[in-house]
Amino acid sequence: MSHDLSRRAYLRRTRPALRRMSHLQREILLAIRFEDASYPDLAERHAISVEAVMEQFTIALLILSRCVGDRQPWWRRFGPW
Numbered sequence: 001m002s003h004d005l006s007r008r009a010y011l012r013r014t015r016p017a018l019r020r021m022s023h024l025q026r027e028i029l030l031a032i033r034f035e036d037a038s039y040p041d042l043a044e045r046h047a048i049s050v051e052a053v054m055e056q057f058t059i060a061l062l063i064l065s066r067c068v069g070d071r072q073p074w075w076r077r078f079g080p081w
Helices: 007-020 023-034 039-046 050-068
Strands: none
Touching: 007 050, 023 039, 023 050, 039 050
């Protein structure tokens, strides 16, 4: 597999990852990525602890990285750098 996935290939691999996540994991991942939501905000929104938000976010990132199979660090896909 190439170290540099095209945007289209990355999106094609992202869809199954989102389907594998629980509803809560998907909501937390998308809120952090697109809404710039903080852990305390999400904890209040979902009536769970901040630690639970962190755990669900970690699991979502693991699912995403496994499905994408990209060798680049995951954080390079989530920012403009």
